[in-house]
Amino acid sequence: MEFAELVERDISKPLIELCSLLADEDEMEAVTFFSGVAALLSDPSDEAMVLAGVIELSNCAFIGLSYSAAATERINEILDRAILLSATMAADTPQ
Numbered sequence: 001m002e003f004a005e006l007v008e009r010d011i012s013k014p015l016i017e018l019c020s021l022l023a024d025e026d027e028m029e030a031v032t033f034f035s036g037v038a039a040l041l042s043d044p045s046d047e048a049m050v051l052a053g054v055i056e057l058s059n060c061a062f063i064g065l066s067y068s069a070a071a072t073e074r075i076n077e078i079l080d081r082a083i084l085l086s087a088t089m090a091a092d093t094p095q
Helices: 001-026 028-042 047-061 069-092
Strands: none
Touching: 001 028, 001 047, 001 069, 028 047, 047 069
């Protein structure tokens, strides 16, 4: 599977689904934040932007928002996938 496909499957699509869940919960500040992260990933083949998106995603714990248990579970899953993807990116970078 190509890098862009991994980003799309493991981060971008789950972020869109998370935004839908948060919208259903009327958590519009969180929707705005995670939509912004998803926008950074709009070109999943751009590794620099993917890295920027992963870094921004990691800020979700520090921006003062509260999440439901369902949203927290999805956020943690996305973060776990993003960490694995970042580790893969670092391992593939020539030294």
